[in-house]
Amino acid sequence: MPYVNHKRERQIAECHYLHGQASAERSAVKRLLLGNEALALGAFAADVTVATGYPGTPSTEIMEYFARYPGVYAEWSPNEKVALEVGIGASLAGARTMVTMKHVGLNVAADPFFAVAYTGVNGGLVIVCADDPSMHSSQGEQDNRNYARFAKVPLLEPSDSQECFDMVGIGLEISETYDTPVLLRTTGRISHAQSLVELDADLLQRQPRSPKERSFVRQPEKYVMLPGNARKRRLVMEERLARLREYAESTPLNQALLQDGKLGIVTDSIAYQYVREVFPEASVLKLGMPYPFPRDLVVRFAAQVETLLVVEELDPYLEEQIRALPDLPPVRIHGKDVIPSVGELSVEVVVAGAVEAGLLPQTATPEPRLLVPMPAPELSLPPRPPVLCAGCPHRATFHTLGRLTVSEPDPGAEGTRARERIIVAGDIGCYTLGALPPLGAMDTCSCMGASIGTALGMEIAGYKGRVVAVIGDGTFYHSGITGLVDVVVSGAATTVIIMDNGTTAMTGGNVNPGTGSTVSGQPARRIELETLCRALGVSDVQVLDAYDLEGIEREIQRTLQTDEPSVLIVRSPCRLQMRTTYESVSWVDPEKCIGCEICLRVGCPALTRSEEKVAILTDLCTACEVCIQVCPHDAISLVQRERTAP
Amino acid sequence: MKPLNFVLVGVGGQGILLASDVLCQVGLAAGYDVKKTDVHGMAQRGGSVVSHVRMADQVFSPMVALGEADYLLAFEKLEACRWAQFLRPDGCAVVNDEVIPTLAALTASPKRRKAGGPAYPDDDTIVADLEAHTGCLLMVPAGRMAVELGNPRVANVVLLGALSTFLDIPVESWRKALEERVPARFRDVNLRAFEAGRESASDDQPLPF
Numbered sequence: 117m118p119y120v121n122h123k124r125e126r127q128i129a130e131c132h133y134l135h136g137q138a139s140a141e142r143s144a145v146k147r148l149l150l151g152n153e154a155l156a157l158g159a160f161a162a163d164v165t166v167a168t169g170y171p172g173t174p175s176t177e178i179m180e181y182f183a184r185y186p187g188v189y190a191e192w193s194p195n196e197k198v199a200l201e202v203g204i205g206a207s208l209a210g211a212r213t214m215v216t217m218k219h220v221g222l223n224v225a226a227d228p229f230f231a232v233a234y235t236g237v238n239g240g241l242v243i244v245c246a247d248d249p250s251m252h253s254s255q256g257e258q259d260n261r262n263y264a265r266f267a268k269v270p271l272l273e274p275s276d277s278q279e280c281f282d283m284v285g286i287g288l289e290i291s292e293t294y295d296t297p298v299l300l301r302t303t304g305r306i307s308h309a310q311s312l313v314e315l316d317a318d319l320l321q322r323q324p325r326s327p328k329e330r331s332f333v334r335q336p337e338k339y340v341m342l343p344g345n346a347r348k349r350r351l352v353m354e355e356r357l358a359r360l361r362e363y364a365e366s367t368p369l370n371q372a373l374l375q376d377g378k379l380g381i382v383t384d385s386i387a388y389q390y391v392r393e394v395f396p397e398a399s400v401l402k403l404g405m406p407y408p409f410p411r412d413l414v415v416r417f418a419a420q421v422e423t424l425l426v427v428e429e430l431d432p433y434l435e436e437q438i439r440a441l442p443d444l445p446p447v448r449i450h451g452k453d454v455i456p457s458v459g460e461l462s463v464e465v466v467v468a469g470a471v472e473a474g475l476l477p478q479t480a481t482p483e484p485r486l487l488v489p490m491p492a493p494e495l496s497l498p499p500r501p502p503v504l505c506a507g508c509p510h511r512a513t514f515h516t517l518g519r520l521t522v523s524e525p526d527p528g529a530e531g532t533r534a535r536e537r538i539i540v541a542g543d544i545g546c547y548t549l550g551a552l553p554p555l556g557a558m559d560t561c562s563c564m565g566a567s568i569g570t571a572l573g574m575e576i577a578g579y580k581g582r583v584v585a586v587i588g589d590g591t592f593y594h595s596g597i598t599g600l601v602d603v604v605v606s607g608a609a610t611t612v613i614i615m616d617n618g619t620t621a622m623t624g625g626n627v628n629p630g631t632g633s634t635v636s637g638q639p640a641r642r643i644e645l646e647t648l649c650r651a652l653g654v655s656d657v658q659v660l661d662a663y664d665l666e667g668i669e670r671e672i673q674r675t676l677q678t679d680e681p682s683v684l685i686v687r688s689p690c691r692l693q694m695r696t697t698y699e700s701v702s703w704v705d706p707e708k709c710i711g712c713e714i715c716l717r718v719g720c721p722a723l724t725r726s727e728e729k730v731a732i733l734t735d736l737c738t739a740c741e742v743c744i745q746v747c748p749h750d751a752i753s754l755v756q757r758e759r760t761a762p
Numbered sequence: 763m764k765p766l767n768f769v770l771v772g773v774g775g776q777g778i779l780l781a782s783d784v785l786c787q788v789g790l791a792a793g794y795d796v797k798k799t800d801v802h803g804m805a806q807r808g809g810s811v812v813s814h815v816r817m818a819d820q821v822f823s824p825m826v827a828l829g830e831a832d833y834l835l836a837f838e839k840l841e842a843c844r845w846a847q848f849l850r851p852d853g854c855a856v857v858n859d860e861v862i863p864t865l866a867a868l869t870a871s872p873k874r875r876k877a878g879g880p881a882y883p884d885d886d887t888i889v890a891d892l893e894a895h896t897g898c899l900l901m902v903p904a905g906r907m908a909v910e911l912g913n914p915r916v917a918n919v920v921l922l923g924a925l926s927t928f929l930d931i932p933v934e935s936w937r938k939a940l941e942e943r944v945p946a947r948f949r950d951v952n953l954r955a956f957e958a959g960r961e962s963a964s965d966d967q968p969l970p971f
Contacts, residue, residue: 148786148796252801276797309799309824310786393822463827497844498867498880500773502807549807554869716869721808724863735914 923959
């Protein structure tokens with residue numbers, strides 16, 4: 117029987133987290149906070165002294181804020197798995213710990229996540245994970261609530277910034293009381309929305325609790341998961357789940373608002389906000405702690421209403437558990453039959469679902485104008501997707517890759533050797549934008565670090581000499597290294613291009629092991645890419661100037677023909693991180709420009725069309741000289757910035 | 763208090779988030795509950811950016827629903843068209859009279875352009891489209907005014923100045939929120955940009971409501 121602190125259990129149950137029930141000790145300042153900032157402040161307020169994570173939209177800002185607070189340790193780890201493992205160690209040593217990542221990051225960290233569910237914790241451990249419904253900045257949408265049930269870990273879901281702030285602390289209490297990691301799941305619309313948070317004005321002046329209060333206790337039967345120990349812990353987990361379920365039945369985290377007896381809505385996370393707006397009169401059961409599932413509470417709620425509507429984003433996570441309840445009263449249930457399981461919800465989507473279910477009249481809704489159908493766009497508007505920045509050091513490489521051809525190894529039917537474009541196995545980062553026109557130079561991109569293994573697999577299956585892997589420095593440290601190990605030991609001849617801009621740029625310029633500093637701005641040892649690759653057994657390692665089109669093309673052509681693995685490190689710092697004032701800018705000589713627009717094919721936002729010729733937006737130009745190199749008429753040159761002034 | 767919904771749109775890098783932050787502070791000072799949500803991450807790389815700001819006695823959803831925006835504050839003309847469907851029929855659009863070409867429209871092959879590909883719409887088309895969505899359209903040459911003020915980056919605050927004339931909120935609130943949000947060395951130019959925006963709105967435009 118594991119240790120249970122009953123006093124603490126009561127404290128949690130008494131914890132007031134809902135609006136209007138602010139606790140007295142807060143000297144009541146209200147601040148408009150981003151959900152992610154509220155999570156960071158909530159962690160600090162609840163004595164978190166160690167936080168680790170890996171940047172990823174929409175979770176990144178949690179660590180960026182937390183790293184600014186006094187007396188804490190914040191770390192951008194090489195990847196999510198390492199982040200969670202460091203977090204587990206800190207927890208075992210007694211520190212209250214937070215680990216942050218985006219939804220797909222938990223796939224990377226799934227191994228330690230499932231393991232720590234067995235061992236339990238010492239200092240409280242909360243894993244904060246931000247889902248991205250609608251894939252605003254992700255390769256896929258997945259519903260990480262499933263991980264809670266999968267790993268048998270309690271789940272907390274805030275619905276605004278105040279709850280983000282409060283739930284970190286509640287999660288830590290649950291973690292220590294029940295000896296379990298806690299999964300705190302937000303979505304982009306919670307992490308990236310601002311709402312009011314009531315907190316202590318002097319919060320950042322407080323002294324965090326010392327981790328020494330809960331020092332490490334040697335318990336191999338709890339912490340060493342040999343099969344014999346794991347079998348015992350497996351039973352402990354079941355017993356723990358039963359007690360957590362009891363807690364979920366009574367905690368104010370799960371709250372019923374009883375109003376209308378006809379319609380009852382079960383909801384969680386951001387969907388709660390849409391529900392309150394669309395159905396101001398309905399009864400609402402808001403699940404802030406949906407796992408372990410509070411079965412009795414749901415049954416009691418269902419008994420109060422005639423129709424039950426389940427409103428949740430993504431999977432029918434709540435709905436399936438509700439429909440599986442053996443003692444559910446005979447109510448009509450609507451859920452994913454009317455609420456989509458793809459993409460973000462919104463007020464409009466919930467209204468449409470409610471109308472379809474006959475719960476709202478077609479015409480007389482609380483906000484009638486909501487039903488004005490989206491007018492068909494009268495104009496066909498050009499899209500404005502994100503682009504590589506002006507001067508981006510990735511541009512020259514992709515411009516080259518999009519045009520490189522190699523000759524077919526086998527002669528065609530008529531004995532001719534056709535030229536074929538090379539295949540580019542890509543990866544995840546800003547540079548994935550190289551897949552978009554006009555560069556169009558990426559053929560695969562699936563998950564972090566996949567490029568190298570994918571290129572190797574294509575080579576093994578018959579595309580030797582025609583495939584390159586393209587991966588950023590941050591992604592290489594994250595999970596490209598082991599792929600390169602496989603290239604070396606399998607005796608392949610894969611060409612790997614590491615686009616080294618010295619930062620994890622996509623998420624706003626976060627440090628990585630090659631940057632030379634920590635998230636808190638302290639100096640750090642750098643892991644040098646060329647040394648690392650050579651140490652892994654690659655002898656052909658070249659460092660290239662990211663703006664030298666000729667050099668990049670020559671080296672790629674050369675390495676495609678060699679019989680050994682090659683690593684080309686294309687290096688130049690991210691222009692967004694440089695904050696340089698450029699003395700020179702590119703300038704198009706209108707006398708020489710014939711308007712062929714070949715330069716526009718590099719896809720630079722500083723290039724524009726002006727009266728049948730090309731002109732350069734000098735505000736954006738960083739004098740990278742890529743357009744100068746591609747112009748066949750020598751019409752572009754560098755000039756002093758003042759000369760271009762109007 | 764009368765609930766207010768704002769949608770601020772433009773292109774990544776135009777200072778939209780600063781503008782929506784200031785707007786939020788103004789709402790809070792007026793006693794509203796306020797929520798705001800923006801797009802982070804990939805869309806900031808020169809992509810289309812939208813920020814929702816909602817004010818009411820109690821705000822639930824942080825997102826403005828389609829057809830529910832009282833004000834569309836557009837930092838670029840094409841983006842104004844793209845998001846005009848958020849406007850209520852009686853809503854107002856304050857639009858920066860400025861063009862930022864899209865890469866797609868620029869780099870479409872000449873063949874595709876002839877075939878009626880995604881060209882950037884001309885001025886008349888844009889204005890006609892916006893007028894189909896609202897009877898209250900204010901075009902402000904905010905980009906040009908910002909250059910004249912000596913800093914092209916303050917176009918966002920020129921637009922805020924124009925927007926402020928539509929709202930029943932003391933002008934001092936706006937100035938205070940601006941002063942708190944912008945770095946001290948840019949305070950003066952931002953305050954001047956705000957005043958210039960207010961004047962441009964009061965010149966010849968009829969006020970709604």
